[in-house]
Amino acid sequence: MEGYSLYQMYIDGGFFMHPILGCFIIGLAICFERFWTLTRASVNTGQFLASVKKALAEDGIDTAVEICEKTRGPVAAIFHAGLLRAHRGVEHVEKAIMNAGAVEMAFLEKNLIWLTLFISVAPMIGFLGTVQGMIIAFKAIEQANDVSPTIVAHGISVALLTTLFGLAVAIVIQTAHNFFTSRIDKLVIDMEESSAELVDTLVEMEYASKIPVNQIGQA
Numbered sequence: 001m002e003g004y005s006l007y008q009m010y011i012d013g014g015f016f017m018h019p020i021l022g023c024f025i026i027g028l029a030i031c032f033e034r035f036w037t038l039t040r041a042s043v044n045t046g047q048f049l050a051s052v053k054k055a056l057a058e059d060g061i062d063t064a065v066e067i068c069e070k071t072r073g074p075v076a077a078i079f080h081a082g083l084l085r086a087h088r089g090v091e092h093v094e095k096a097i098m099n100a101g102a103v104e105m106a107f108l109e110k111n112l113i114w115l116t117l118f119i120s121v122a123p124m125i126g127f128l129g130t131v132q133g134m135i136i137a138f139k140a141i142e143q144a145n146d147v148s149p150t151i152v153a154h155g156i157s158v159a160l161l162t163t164l165f166g167l168a169v170a171i172v173i174q175t176a177h178n179f180f181t182s183r184i185d186k187l188v189i190d191m192e193e194s195s196a197e198l199v200d201t202l203v204e205m206e207y208a209s210k211i212p213v214n215q216i217g218q219a
Contacts (some may be wrong), residue, residue: 013161016129020162023118023125024169030111032174038183041108047188052079053201061086074104074187074195082198090202097195104191108184115177118206119170126166133159 010017048071048111055064061083068080081100137155 008164012158013165014129014133015157016125016162017165018120018134019125019156020129020165020169027118027169027173027176029113031113031173031180034111034180036114037110038108038180038187041073041187043071043075044052045075045194048112049194049197050073052198055203056201063174074108075149075191077104078195079198082195085203090199093202094199097199101191101195105188108187115173115180116211119174119177121167122173123163123166126163129162129166130159133162145153152193156203 010021010100013020050105051066051067055067065080067081068076078097078100082093082097085096123141133155137159140155141152
C-alpha cells in the first residue's frame with residue numbers, strides 16, 4: 001500500500017464512495033453534538049441531591065426550586081418539575097417526575113436513531129459498491145479475453161475498497177454509539193435513583209408536618 005494515498009483509494013472506489021463519505025461526515029457531526037450534550041448533562045448527582053435536600057430541610061421548596069433552575073442536566077430538570085408540584089402532594093410530584101423523565105429521555109436519545117441507520121447503511125453501500133466493482137472486473141476479463149492476474153487482482157482490489165470504507169465508517173460510528181448509550185444508561189440510573197430519594201424526602205416531610213409538635217419526641 002506504499003504510495004497509495006487515502007485520496008487515491010477514495011477515487012478508485014468509484015461512485016459509492018460518495019454516499020459512504022456522506023454517512024461518515026453526518027455521523028461524525030451527530031457524534032460531536034451528542035458528546036457535547038451528554039457531557040453538559042452530566043453533573044455530580046450526589047452533591048446536587050444533598051444540596052436540594054438541605055434546601056428543603058432548612059429553607060423550603062422555593063429555595064430547592066431555585067437550585068434546580070441554576071443546575072443543568074436531566075436530574076435537575078426532573079427535580080424542578082417535581083418540586084413545582086410539591087404543594088399538590090406527593091402523587092402529583094411522582095407524576096410530574098415521570099412526565100419530565102420521559103421528555104429528558106427523548107432529549108438524551110435524540111439523533112441516536114440516525115447513528116444506528118448509518119451503522120447499517122454504510123457497510124451495505126460498501127457491499128453494493130463491491131458487487132458493482134466485481135461486475136466491472138469480470139467485464140474487463142471478458143473484453144480482454146484473458147484471465148490475467150493483473151486484470152483480476154486490480155479489479156478485485158478496487159471493488160473491495162467500498163467494503164473497506166463502509167466497514168470502517170460503521171466501526172467508528174458503532175463505537176461512538178455504544179459510548180453514548182452507556183452514558184445515557186448512567187444518566188437514566190441517576191435520574192431514577194435520585195428521583196426516588198427526592199420522593200422519599202418529600203414523603204418524610206409531609207409525614208413530619210402531620211405529627212403534632214408534642215408528639216415528635218415520641219414518634
